[in-house]
Amino acid sequence: MTDRITLDHGSGGRASHDLLESVFLSAFDNPALAAMEDSALLCLGMERLAFTTDSYVVDPLFFPGGNIGDLAVNGTVNDLAMRGASPLYLSVGMIIEEGFAIADLTTIAATMRRAADLAGVRIVAGDTKVVPAGKADRLFINTSGIGAIGDEVNIAAANGRPGDKILLSGTMADHGVTILCQRQGLAISGGFTSDTAPLHGLVATMLAAAPGAVRVLRDPTRGGVATTLKELALASNQGVVVDEAALPIRDDVRGACDLLGLDPLYLANEGKLLAFVAPEAADRVLAAVRHHPRGADGAIIGELVADHPGQVVLATRIGGRRRLDMLHGQPLPRIC
Numbered sequence: 001m002t003d004r005i006t007l008d009h010g011s012g013g014r015a016s017h018d019l020l021e022s023v024f025l026s027a028f029d030n031p032a033l034a035a036m037e038d039s040a041l042l043c044l045g046m047e048r049l050a051f052t053t054d055s056y057v058v059d060p061l062f063f064p065g066g067n068i069g070d071l072a073v074n075g076t077v078n079d080l081a082m083r084g085a086s087p088l089y090l091s092v093g094m095i096i097e098e099g100f101a102i103a104d105l106t107t108i109a110a111t112m113r114r115a116a117d118l119a120g121v122r123i124v125a126g127d128t129k130v131v132p133a134g135k136a137d138r139l140f141i142n143t144s145g146i147g148a149i150g151d152e153v154n155i156a157a158a159n160g161r162p163g164d165k166i167l168l169s170g171t172m173a174d175h176g177v178t179i180l181c182q183r184q185g186l187a188i189s190g191g192f193t194s195d196t197a198p199l200h201g202l203v204a205t206m207l208a209a210a211p212g213a214v215r216v217l218r219d220p221t222r223g224g225v226a227t228t229l230k231e232l233a234l235a236s237n238q239g240v241v242v243d244e245a246a247l248p249i250r251d252d253v254r255g256a257c258d259l260l261g262l263d264p265l266y267l268a269n270e271g272k273l274l275a276f277v278a279p280e281a282a283d284r285v286l287a288a289v290r291h292h293p294r295g296a297d298g299a300i301i302g303e304l305v306a307d308h309p310g311q312v313v314l315a316t317r318i319g320g321r322r323r324l325d326m327l328h329g330q331p332l333p334r335i336c
Contacts, residue, residue: 010334012222013266013327017231036235037157038079038218041149048151050085052076053144059334061104061139063182065175065194068141069108070115071270071336074196075221076145077119081200082217082273084155084207085147090116091125093142098133108139119198121145147200152211159215160236162306165282167275169202169289170195170297171248172225176267177256180332188259190252197271202294206275209288213281219273221336226265226324228274229312236276240312242302242324265314266327268335276304 008015025034032040039052056072066074073090080087092112096105116123174195181192199219206214216236220228225247233240249264257264271294277285282300289295302315312324 007333008329010222011327011329013227013329014325015328016222017326035156036231038082039085039145039147041083048149050080050083050147050149051145052079053142054079055140055142056336057137057140057334058179058336059137060179060182061108063194064178064192066196067108067111068139069111071194071196072141072143073112073115073119073121074198075270075336076143077121077198077200078219078273080145080147081198081203082155082219083147083149084153084203084214084217085149085200086204087119087121087145087147087198087200089124089146090121091144092123093127094129095136095140095142096128096130097136097138098130100138105139115198119200153207154212155214155217157216157218157232157235158237160232160238160276160304161215161278162238162304163279164215164238164276164304165279165300166229166240166242166302166304167277167282167286167289168225168248168299168301169199169273169275169295170271171250171253172220172269172272173249173253173257173264173267175270176224176332176335177253177264179268179335180260180262181256188252188256190250190256192252192256195269195271197294199271199273199294202273202289202292205288205292206285210277210281210284213278213285214275215278216276217273220269222268223327224264224266224268225274226263226312227327230324230326232274232276233312234310236304237309239305239308239310240302241305242312242314244314244316246299246301248297248299248301265324267332270336279303
């Protein structure tokens with residue numbers, strides 16, 4: 001830990017993890033927060049609710065495949081879905097810099113409405129603050145969400161068991177590469193577009209295909225697939241082995257990463273999920289994922305093992321092994 005906040009602390013990687021533990025968990029410690037899930041599990045009488053909040057500072061605000069508005073709605077819907085919840089209600093907070101174009105704000109609000117309608121959720125509360133020019137960067141959005149969790153659903157990061165198969169619902173690094181190319185004006189050949197999308201429908205399909213078999217869900221946003229798997233390995237106290245040859249990635253995204261010296265395992269995704277699935281049901285769940293519009297490129301990319309608990313190992317194409325840790329540093333700030 002340094003004595004000042006750096007961009008690394010917003011990466012979703014090692015610095016973010018250390019900041020959460022040293023400052024926020026110690027200050028706000030309680031069982032719901034200590035679980036460190038994408039959303040908190042709250043019990044109100046006989047009802048189980050998922051509650052989450054997130055803030056969006058992506059740069060640029062508009063990018064191929066979406067803008068900050070649908071990114072905010074989809075991201076919060078997905079955090080609820082990663083507990084197996086059915087999203088119900090959202091709140092929206094806007095921090096707007098003086099001078100921001102009302103036409104752009106109107107477009108973003110309309111996009112948020114369409115994204116909410118598509119996800120079947122309602123935006124029921126909000127807040128707006130305007131700060132002087134130079135005191136923010138155009139527009140920041142906070143979204144919070146509530147969803148209902150069925151009695152039979154038990155999704156938590158600590159549920160992973162040796163032998164569980166690891167499922168990735170589609171190609172990785174699409175969002176990260178799209179934002180990078182758009183922000184820097186890179187003329188790299190490829191049809192780069194963000195994968196921002198709601199995932200609760202895909203989750204419902206997976207749960208219905210094999211009740212009780214999906215043990216863990218997480219969307220690999222900041223820090224990418226590698227950082228997310230490291231977090232889950234620690235939470236479940238299991239080892240993870242990833243098969244590099246099985247990782248789904250678009251050829252143009254791979255080419256861009258090779259050209260720029262980036263590892264796609266550490267780049268953000270906004271419409272993909274990782275799942276730990278009981279081995280006897282993995283093929284059934286994968287088939288259901290591939291039949292869903294959000295999961296056509298889904299793949300089994302590895303498994304949990306009793307060896308090396310808390311560690312993630314990549315089995316490379318050439319027969320070697322490489323340890324994957326949380327993201328160090330900040331290859332691309334303000335990704336979401």
